[in-house]
Amino acid sequence: MYRTDHTIVVNVGEGEFQLDFHDGSKSLFTPLQFHFHAPSEHSVNGKLYDLEMHIVHYYKDTNVSLGAVIGIFFDREAGGNFNNPFLDSLKFGETVKGEEGIQVENANLASLLGSVDFRKYWNYRGSLTTPPCSEGIKWTVIEQVQPISDIQLTAFNQFFSGNQGYAFGNGNNRKVMPLNQRTLFYSQASALFTSVASMAAAVSYFAF
Numbered sequence: 001m002y003r004t005d006h007t008i009v010v011n012v013g014e015g016e017f018q019l020d021f022h023d024g025s026k027s028l029f030t031p032l033q034f035h036f037h038a039p040s041e042h043s044v045n046g047k048l049y050d051l052e053m054h055i056v057h058y059y060k061d062t063n064v065s066l067g068a069v070i071g072i073f074f075d076r077e078a079g080g081n082f083n084n085p086f087l088d089s090l091k092f093g094e095t096v097k098g099e100e101g102i103q104v105e106n107a108n109l110a111s112l113l114g115s116v117d118f119r120k121y122w123n124y125r126g127s128l129t130t131p132p133c134s135e136g137i138k139w140t141v142i143e144q145v146q147p148i149s150d151i152q153l154t155a156f157n158q159f160f161s162g163n164q165g166y167a168f169g170n171g172n173n174r175k176v177m178p179l180n181q182r183t184l185f186y187s188q189a190s191a192l193f194t195s196v197a198s199m200a201a202a203v204s205y206f207a208f
Contacts, residue, residue, distance in 0.1 A: 001090060003159065006130045007035040007172055010090065012109070016060055019068055019138065027138070028060035029068050034109070037173040038153065038161055041129050042071055042122075042141050048173070049075040049145060050153050054129075066134065071141040072116060080147035086112040087148060092155035117144040123185040129174040143188075 001010045012031040020026050033056050040052035051074040059067040074084065089108065120143040127135045154162070160172035 004035075004130075007037060008092070008156070008159065009033050009035040012055075019140065027067060029057035030060050032056045032058055032066070036156060037129070038156055038171050039173050040071075040073055040075075041173045041176070042073075043176050044073075044143075047078075048176075049073040049078065050148055051075070051156065052173070066128070066137065068138040068140065069128070071139065072112075073142070073145045074148040074153075075145045076148055076150065076153065079145035081149055082147050083149045084147050084152060087152045092152065092158075112146070116142060116146070118142065120144065120188040121186075123187065124179075124182050126177075126182065 001008060003009075011033045016028055016030050018026055018028050034053055035056070036051055036053050038051045040049040041054075042052065053072045053074065055070040055072070056066065057068040057070075059065045073079070074087070086108065122139075122141045122143070124139050126137055126139050127133045128137055157171075160166050161169060163169060166172065
């Protein structure tokens with residue numbers, strides 16, 4: 001795991017999945033990395049959640065074309081104020097000297113994905129939320145909210161929301177943008193992934 005100017009990032013090794021969209025298109029994607037924003041960058045009925053995780057993907061067989069991002073919410077009220085084993089394994093509270101950090105052996109993306117209900121989600125075409133904010137991204141935001149404890153949220157917020165030197169302590173989320181001419185789709189019919197297990201394969205984790 002390493003810290004950038006905008007968030008904390010964990011690189012992913014390999015895997016793939018197929019993503020189906022309401023316009024009938026289907027694409028294969030390979031995960032690149034996941035990162036976090038607090039508070040969330042998407043709102044539901046005007047509510048921002050405590051934390052949002054973004055899993056960023058390339059189109060399969062290319063390393064130059066970002067194509068899809070999956071958003072997963074964490075919130076103490078909506079998801080439950082108790083310790084999340086996945087977030088705990090990332091050890092947000094630890095700071096380590098050196099650029100590469102230390103390896104975290106027990107972090108397991110598959111354990112998180114296996115607990116998420118992928119049957120209810122929102123789809124839309126948008127942009128990346130960090131510079132260069134490229135357009136043409138297929139967004140999928142999962143409705144189900146995951147738990148996070150006070151301690152885990154505080155550990156992440158020490159870098160951004162609790163840091164007056166970063167955005168005056170207001171967090172590392174981009175403000176909610178207007179839909180403009182975009183269409184927002186909602187699905188509660190079928191599973192999102194062809195293979196969640198495939199996507200979760202071969203993930204390498206590092207603690208900042």
